[in-house]
Amino acid sequence: MTQSPHSQTLDRGLRVLEVLAAAEGPMTIAEIAAEVRAHRSIVYRMIRTLEDHRLVSRGADGLYGLGLGLAALARSVSPALQSAAMPALSELADDVGMTAFLVVPEGDDAVTLLSVEPRRTAVHVAYRPGVRHSIHRGAPGIAILAGRPPAAGEAANVARARTQGWAYSQGEVLSGMRSVAAPVVDRRGGVAASVAVVYVADDVDTAALGQRVVAAAKAVATEMP
Amino acid sequence: MTQSPHSQTLDRGLRVLEVLAAAEGPMTIAEIAAEVRAHRSIVYRMIRTLEDHRLVSRGADGLYGLGLGLAALARSVSPALQSAAMPALSELADDVGMTAFLVVPEGDDAVTLLSVEPRRTAVHVAYRPGVRHSIHRGAPGIAILAGRPPAAGEAANVARARTQGWAYSQGEVLSGMRSVAAPVVDRRGGVAASVAVVYVADDVDTAALGQRVVAAAKAVATEMP
DNA sequence: AACACCCCGTTCGATAATCGAACAAGGATA
DNA sequence: TATCCTTGTTCGATTATCGAACGGGGTGTT
Numbered sequence: 001m002t003q004s005p006h007s008q009t010l011d012r013g014l015r016v017l018e019v020l021a022a023a024e025g026p027m028t029i030a031e032i033a034a035e036v037r038a039h040r041s042i043v044y045r046m047i048r049t050l051e052d053h054r055l056v057s058r059g060a061d062g063l064y065g066l067g068l069g070l071a072a073l074a075r076s077v078s079p080a081l082q083s084a085a086m087p088a089l090s091e092l093a094d095d096v097g098m099t100a101f102l103v104v105p106e107g108d109d110a111v112t113l114l115s116v117e118p119r120r121t122a123v124h125v126a127y128r129p130g131v132r133h134s135i136h137r138g139a140p141g142i143a144i145l146a147g148r149p150p151a152a153g154e155a156a157n158v159a160r161a162r163t164q165g166w167a168y169s170q171g172e173v174l175s176g177m178r179s180v181a182a183p184v185v186d187r188r189g190g191v192a193a194s195v196a197v198v199y200v201a202d203d204v205d206t207a208a209l210g211q212r213v214v215a216a217a218k219a220v221a222t223e224m225p
Numbered sequence: 226m227t228q229s230p231h232s233q234t235l236d237r238g239l240r241v242l243e244v245l246a247a248a249e250g251p252m253t254i255a256e257i258a259a260e261v262r263a264h265r266s267i268v269y270r271m272i273r274t275l276e277d278h279r280l281v282s283r284g285a286d287g288l289y290g291l292g293l294g295l296a297a298l299a300r301s302v303s304p305a306l307q308s309a310a311m312p313a314l315s316e317l318a319d320d321v322g323m324t325a326f327l328v329v330p331e332g333d334d335a336v337t338l339l340s341v342e343p344r345r346t347a348v349h350v351a352y353r354p355g356v357r358h359s360i361h362r363g364a365p366g367i368a369i370l371a372g373r374p375p376a377a378g379e380a381a382n383v384a385r386a387r388t389q390g391w392a393y394s395q396g397e398v399l400s401g402m403r404s405v406a407a408p409v410v411d412r413r414g415g416v417a418a419s420v421a422v423v424y425v426a427d428d429v430d431t432a433a434l435g436q437r438v439v440a441a442a443k444a445v446a447t448e449m450p
Numbered sequence: 451a452a453c454a455c456c457c458c459g460t461t462c463g464a465t466a467a468t469c470g471a472a473c474a475a476g477g478a479t480a
Numbered sequence: 481t482a483t484c485c486t487t488g489t490t491c492g493a494t495t496a497t498c499g500a501a502c503g504g505g506g507t508g509t510t
Contacts, residue, residue, distance in 0.1 A: 075299075
């Protein structure tokens, strides 16, 4: 078994991006270097290269932050799925007054790819793209599992979600949060994603909400190429 | 004057991402290597590293595409601005039945950071994040310029936009497309962005639309921290 | 079957890209 | 002025990277 060599330089460059993403605001090169644990001159060279690709940009104050090239790159992640989901998600968010989002499986994780906040509710739950958790916890992940062919020894909540068409969870990802989700099943019968909403209220007609989310998920599937 | 050394390895790694973004669908490593004009074994090493950072992912068929880590990174580009703009944009898009988007200046360019398509119009103009053009062409760029302090020798359309509060353009970026935009002026008087809509119809009350866009831009500014 | 072709993934010595201590040049503070 | 801190660059030593070559698996063709 080999060591599967990795690229040190590329790794450090990507860590620069991650450090900038995790930071509160723009940073100096010295701060970045300290965080990445590399020599300053190394970070200089890398920052220049990242700047060429517009992945970082130097603000007017001389500090560095993430650049707009990332917006273009992110838009190219599953573009067909994103385009198909966008209208259905915003319609759903408006209808029910909750944040609606699209969750995609990646290995054993469920990752939020796209989220739409409702137009005008006093309070709503912010749910950011990039959020990642186990596919076995939370309605979005359960919905994805339920959309797949039945597996031996699968959890009870997955089986229930499969028969009723949507999944429900409470506090599995964030305490106090409830979530309802339905799988997006594409033409070939594969599960591409799930559509979900989150909320905190306890006076919600879950069954009706479930049907509404199922309809949104179907709409997404219909728009898929 | 030195050559401002750049990092070859990092550059090639980023080009891998760009190649994947530009591609129609997932690619083999050999295809990527050909496109990037680097040896296959180099691309192997880089792909492994990119995979560790979840910027690329290997599909079930063994092909590689962009990974979900990009969604998280993109969300960290001006997060405050994105959060502030999201609700106002989707409300605007719904109200007027047009695609609404947030445009940010980067040097001499105007770049689309965020876009929201309307819920249910038969036809609407798709406008993708990452679109970039000169800040001097098109309503979004003009609006940003108009939000800045008056400059000597500035174009007439900028001056007009400043007095009326919003900018209008026709076919400057895409032929046949009309666009109306208004600047987002933050608390410190700086111009962070502009809010814009695009459409093709010629029977639109431009003045009324302009007022509506101005209101949306104000709403975004109000939500800014 | 045997062949040809393409893609995958890895190995390893030569090489060139990278590393990082040291340097020069501003600001700021005292 | 002198001191300190930060930014940005230089350049020889080192080491990560490069890339030709290898082995193996899959698919389609003769």
